[in-house]
Amino acid sequence: MSSYLSLSGINKTYGNFTALGDVNLEVAKGEFVTFLGPSGSGKTTTLMIIAGFEKATRGAVTIGGTDLSDLDPHQRNIGIVFQNYGLFPHRTAAENVFFPLQMRGTKRGPGLRRAEEMLEMVGLAGFGHRYPKELSGGQQQRVALARALVFEPSLLLLDEPLGALDKNLREQMQIEIKRIQRALGVTTIFVTHDQTEAMSMSDRIVVFDKGAIEQAGAPLDIYHRPQTRFVAGFVGESNLVPARIEAEGVAQSPVLGRVAYLPEGQPQAAPGQEVTLMIRPEHMKLSRAPLDGRMNAPMRIETIVNYGDNALVIGRAGDTLLRVRVLGADVVILKEGEDCTLSWLPEAARLVTR
Amino acid sequence: MRLFGFAIVLFIAAPLVIVVPMSFSTASSLQFPPPGYGWQYYVSYFNDPGWLRPTWNSIFIASAVTVLTMLLVTPAAFALVRHRFRGKGAANVMMMMPMAVPHIVMAVGYYSVFGQMGIVHTKIGVILAHTCLSVPIAFLVLSANLKGFDRTLERAARSLGATPAQTFWHVTLPILRPGLVISALFAFIQSFDETVVAIFISGRNAETLPRKMFDSIRQEADPVIAVISTLLFVAVALGLIAPILWRAAAKSLRRGPAPAGRA
Numbered sequence: 001m002s003s004y005l006s007l008s009g010i011n012k013t014y015g016n017f018t019a020l021g022d023v024n025l026e027v028a029k030g031e032f033v034t035f036l037g038p039s040g041s042g043k044t045t046t047l048m049i050i051a052g053f054e055k056a057t058r059g060a061v062t063i064g065g066t067d068l069s070d071l072d073p074h075q076r077n078i079g080i081v082f083q084n085y086g087l088f089p090h091r092t093a094a095e096n097v098f099f100p101l102q103m104r105g106t107k108r109g110p111g112l113r114r115a116e117e118m119l120e121m122v123g124l125a126g127f128g129h130r131y132p133k134e135l136s137g138g139q140q141q142r143v144a145l146a147r148a149l150v151f152e153p154s155l156l157l158l159d160e161p162l163g164a165l166d167k168n169l170r171e172q173m174q175i176e177i178k179r180i181q182r183a184l185g186v187t188t189i190f191v192t193h194d195q196t197e198a199m200s201m202s203d204r205i206v207v208f209d210k211g212a213i214e215q216a217g218a219p220l221d222i223y224h225r226p227q228t229r230f231v232a233g234f235v236g237e238s239n240l241v242p243a244r245i246e247a248e249g250v251a252q253s254p255v256l257g258r259v260a261y262l263p264e265g266q267p268q269a270a271p272g273q274e275v276t277l278m279i280r281p282e283h284m285k286l287s288r289a290p291l292d293g294r295m296n297a298p299m300r301i302e303t304i305v306n307y308g309d310n311a312l313v314i315g316r317a318g319d320t321l322l323r324v325r326v327l328g329a330d331v332v333i334l335k336e337g338e339d340c341t342l343s344w345l346p347e348a349a350r351l352v353t354r
Numbered sequence: 355m356r357l358f359g360f361a362i363v364l365f366i367a368a369p370l371v372i373v374v375p376m377s378f379s380t381a382s383s384l385q386f387p388p389p390g391y392g393w394q395y396y397v398s399y400f401n402d403p404g405w406l407r408p409t410w411n412s413i414f415i416a417s418a419v420t421v422l423t424m425l426l427v428t429p430a431a432f433a434l435v436r437h438r439f440r441g442k443g444a445a446n447v448m449m450m451m452p453m454a455v456p457h458i459v460m461a462v463g464y465y466s467v468f469g470q471m472g473i474v475h476t477k478i479g480v481i482l483a484h485t486c487l488s489v490p491i492a493f494l495v496l497s498a499n500l501k502g503f504d505r506t507l508e509r510a511a512r513s514l515g516a517t518p519a520q521t522f523w524h525v526t527l528p529i530l531r532p533g534l535v536i537s538a539l540f541a542f543i544q545s546f547d548e549t550v551v552a553i554f555i556s557g558r559n560a561e562t563l564p565r566k567m568f569d570s571i572r573q574e575a576d577p578v579i580a581v582i583s584t585l586l587f588v589a590v591a592l593g594l595i596a597p598i599l600w601r602a603a604a605k606s607l608r609r610g611p612a613p614a615g616r617a
Contacts, residue, residue, distance in 0.1 A: 072512070072517075077515070082509070082510060086504070090528045099514055099516075148513075148514075
């Protein structure tokens with residue numbers, strides 16, 4: 001992978017507080033990378049350093065080999081869509097999209113024509129004369145996107161742009177943003193705290209926590225092979241239980257008993273080492289009696305949350321709450337308060353050592 | 355409840371109900387109800403240099419006060435709303451001080467200090483004094499507007515290629531314009547209206563309209579006062595309605611007749 005955007009050794013401290021500790025990242029041209037993390041994890045700070053609104057205490061940002069450190073935000077040629085869109089209320093949609101062209105010396109006539117073309121590209125043909133307050137949230141979002149792309153930026157930054165939209169519109173905009181990003185081939189950094197959004201949109205996810213990168217990888221890689229306890233807990237639903245390694249391929253857990261796992265592709269763990277075992281809820285099964293060929297453990301059902309097509313069963317094994325995803329059709333035979341058997345295959349158990 | 359509301363409106367409007375008819379009076383002094391109606395005092399107002407000169411003085415002074423106030427208040431509001439610095443709290447209090455001190459006390463203060471400086475009974479003196487009195491209200495209006503200003507807009511402009519100066523000119527200023535206009539309007543009206551300080555320091559040379567009215571009411575109760583009050587009321591009312599009409603006109607020009615069913 002050839003690197004296009006490169007963050008090397010980015011640090012940001014406020015007095016004694018370290019907001020970012022040594023962030024290193026390489027992004028390829030045309031890649032869609034998502035910064036995922038809870039609020040305060042440093043993802044937005046990193047974005048603002050790339051945009052030039054924050055200065056890194058140490059480290060450098062380069063795009064295509066050019067160091068951006070000494071450039072002001074307006075010299076960086078980076079398009080940004082802000083969480084609340086940041087549309088200029090005194091300008092129409094077309095005038096908003098024209099703004100970056102105007103700043104680059106384009107005349108009003110051709111500039112507005114170019115703006116209308118861009119609005120058409122984001123699905124807003126004929127809306128150019130409207131003022132932002134005359135547009136719906138989703139439409140404002142599209143205008144903001146058109147405005148951030150019309151000047152052919154070297155990088156597109158999206159700062160939680162879907163946060164203010166309702167669920168249906170969100171999904172629609174996720175697809176729309178992906179489509180436009182692919183069509184233009186613009187390298188994109190998307191910031192979100194929503195892991196489903198990250199999963200569905202990204203080429204690569206970078207998980208942030210406490211001002212550092214926890215893990216960077218393809219969405220499914222992050223999902224199936226989390227390298228830290230934080231990533232395992234933050235990305236997707238998971239059951240995390242403490243365990244101690246007995247021998248290679250066997251761990252002893254106070255919650256689940258003796259657990260076999262496949263050592264290939266797992267992090268190294270020596271006998272006696274304390275680790276965390278992760279099993280995804282959809283890899284668990286519930287039955288009346290232990291099943292042959294699977295790992296089994298007893299569980300008492302506490303709560304059943306129905307979603308129609310599937311249900312989340314929350315049960316207790318010892319003092320630990322466990323979650324199991326069950327298909328909607330199977331849930332009718334389960335009752336709250338019932339004792340049953342939890343089972344999974346050895347390959348479903350994932351070792352997390354950090 | 356409705357009755358109560360009606361009573362309040364009546365109470366507020368009462369002076370108008372009395373003053374407007376009196377301006378068309380034929381009586382030789384202020385008298386209500388008027389014995390007859392005519393235009394004679396409007397004619398005499400527009401022909402009497404004794405009234406026109408203070409009117410022009412007031413307009414000149416209020417305009418100068420407005421410019422000076424805005425020059426002081428705009429940077430102050432930006433500094434006090436957007437930046438943190440030592441002594442910010444104290445600076446905020448200082449901006450508001452002229453509001454807290456009674457005008458009569460301020461007037462006495464100006465009278466003695468300006469006397470020593472030799473600018474008592476001059477327009478400069480009145481302008482300086484009125485500017486002091488206008489600052490708090492203009493500052494209050496502008497800083498409230500500035501607090502509500504979404505700074506994301508400025509960041510957006512910067513990211514789109516605008517220099518700080520271009521950002522101010524194309525984004526900050528146009529969005530803040532209504533706040534600036536209202537703030538300036540308050541400064542103007544406060545100076546135009548001000549009587550106490552004007553009585554002390556305007557003298558004959560810089561006589562303002564309220565001062566002239568005050569003198570006139572003490573000496574002869576000239577019904578021209580009612581004429582001026584009516585004209586001022588009409589001017590203020592027009593000033594308030596004009597922006598609304600302007601916006602409506604601009605809107606209908608921009609997109610032709612409004613489509614049905616949309617607000």
